[in-house]
Amino acid sequence: MNKKISKKEAENEIHEFFKDILNKNPKEIKKIRRLAMNKKIPLKELRKTFCKHCDNPHVEPSIRIKNDKLRITCENCDKKSRWKIK
Numbered sequence: 001m002n003k004k005i006s007k008k009e010a011e012n013e014i015h016e017f018f019k020d021i022l023n024k025n026p027k028e029i030k031k032i033r034r035l036a037m038n039k040k041i042p043l044k045e046l047r048k049t050f051c052k053h054c055d056n057p058h059v060e061p062s063i064r065i066k067n068d069k070l071r072i073t074c075e076n077c078d079k080k081s082r083w084k085i086k
């Protein structure tokens with residue numbers, strides 16, 4: 001699939017993709033990350049819905065809050081992602 005799509009179309013595609021993130025696999029997530037990167041579309045909050053280490057969606061992540069940081073432990077690869085809480 002190498003069709004050229006506009007930024008707007010890419011945004012829609014990404015938006016639709018993340019509605020159903022829990023049913024996606026790492027291969028699909030990698031693809032959508034690449035699309036976002038190519039189109040320079042920031043994923044922002046959407047970044048938190050999948051693991052940045054193994055690209056698996058966080059289905060039942062263990063979440064800890066310490067100081068002003070949110071720590072999500074990936075149930076798949078056991079690696080931790082940290083996010084600042086605003």
Ligand SMILES: [Zn+2]
Nearest residue numbers: 051054074077
């Ligand atoms: Zn992971």
